[in-house]
Amino acid sequence: MTGPLLELDGVRKHYPVHEGLILRRQVGAVRAVDGVSLSIAAGETLAVVGESGCGKSTLARLALRLIAPSAGTIRFDGRDVTHDGRAALKPLRRQMQVIFQDPFASLNPRMSVEEILAEPMLVHGLGDAASRAARVRELLDLVGLARYHADRFPHEFSGGQRQRIGIARALALKPRLIVCDEPVSALDVSIQAQVVNLLKDLQAEFGLAYLFISHGLAVVRHMADRVAVMYLGEVVETAPVGALYAAPRHPYTQALLAAAPVPDPARRPARPALGGDVPSPMKPPAGCRFHTRCIVAQARCREEAPALRTLGPGHAAACHFAETVPAFTRLGAGERHARLQARLALYERKRAAMTATTAA
Template sequence: MTKPLLELEDIRKLYPVKKGLIIQKEVGTVRAVDGVSFQLMPGETLAVVGESGCGKSTTARLAMRLIEPTSGTIRYDGQDITKATRQDMRRLRRDMQIIFQDPYSSLNPRMTVEEIIAEPMVVHNVGDRASRRDRVRELLRLVDLAPYHADRYPHEFSGGQRQRIGIARALSVSPRLIVCDEPVSALDVSIQAQIVNLLKDLQKEFGLTYLFISHGLAVVKHVSDRVAVMYLGQIVEIADKKNLYDNPRHPYTQALLAAAPEPDPSRRTAMKSLGGDLPSPLNPPSGCRFHTRCPLAQERCRSEVPALREIEPGHRAACHFAESVPSFTRFRNGEGIHPRLQERLALYARHKAALASVNA
């Protein structure tokens, strides 16, 4: 049986909030990540999605120990790295790299592209100067840039090209795990598709494992194998891509999917967008954290924390009433849609059928 490459078990990251100029007193705690657990298998892409501020980027940095966890266990390739020394983590860094969200601030403007891509090889003592130079040009070709770009500076490139440089830097030391921290959110839509396709091609060629952080559900659907949905520092649902998109069992996941733009009018949903504001992680609601915005909330939700339990094989949701949550499929089939919109959809379908028969 294949063992997980990366495993997080009940990981928490708490930030104390202090008040006072001279004598500081702790007045609260921000629960940025509060009890996150998941496994990431070799060669797999696990996407973590959620609203801004839900803790997904913090989770990614905790997984690499760029941030120290308050409690919990992190295992990489079966080894507990939670208490690993700085020297041990330095050796492991070669196996795990990160692609940052902002391609403008993540590249040093004073360094050439060659120096930027070669820097991880210098840090980990990989090869000599000549071999590193050759490796840089090979990586530039891999990410669809020209070898002569090695002598240029970051300000001479577009956002998409800068992100390709960031990808080349992450690949320079041949890692097994790459954390993609919203790698396309700062790019135009057309460029997003190019970068996502590039990441998929590189994964296939080198057998890479991705932890993919995003709030774009369309991007996640294209790139992921499994999806974990986060809300206010906790995972509320995790399943393989098909199950989660076709049959979400948590009301929050359904609301996220309903809010995603849908170009096909026949697949519009009748679900309403979420109301209310996202609660503060400084003072999260008791019980189920989503109950203040959930249309299905009951008294039990206000007092009892739901466990992230298995609804069906490989599909887990943290909802007391996951089995009775209304099916998301019926909205996609047109049930519950306003009658006037149904008429328009029917007319559209008839026109489409007529055009098809004429063209035939």
């Protein structure tokens, strides 16, 4: 295959909001995903990061065609699956699987591990009882669980073991793409490392493509080949993982990285943490959606929405001033404190000016 395995082109998902009990009428729409274009190649990991409510999980459900887009096109292996119905999508389900965030809630407590792992094969009518049992044993070996675990139930396992069961279930049908929706956020740090390493080993062995949804920027740095940063339903920056962490060009990306914990606080990036609240996805701000929280926003940002522009090989950002945004650097404690105070003062002046304009 020469083209992308999964391709999303201008995908939108708007949820209508109604009022009235009898004469219901639409009064708006929640713009959960608003014009996202992304692609994933076979064997690649694309991470999607952003704050809660930015549309990451909705994007994952769109990629899996668990929900239909309001607009845009979704292609898998070159085939347009945007408008496919349930029957047409069933063969596609074997190629696209998901690992859920909560390893306990995603497993049926009334089913044994063997039943959980065999269920996808039963749904798709694959093999007989003996071949399914052999496949279950193979899956347990792949994820580092003992074969005698097949007779146990989810409540008998630790969180990390339950997530390994979820990974085994996702592998049962030999998919080509796996959507990992916050797969390690509910686990302890030491267990996170084990699960991430397992995912990378499985990817190397089977050539899997991952759409990796995460809040954990440290996990993303270890796991991803490319990163897409989402804010309020839009992608604001995409880049290879090394370029994004070395020189992020969107102020939102810089603020996210500044908020991530670092081993040495004196080497924290010279950027203030995000201020203010995320605007409502029903009424996103005009112009750049991030301008209400951006410390470098100017008048143009409030009036004109920036396009996602190419800045370098594989690197694009949706910011009018991406080329001139101050570089993301790591400083000594004294210099970092001075710059931080200066930028916080600038932010406060801009916020006061916007408040005065709104009051007038």
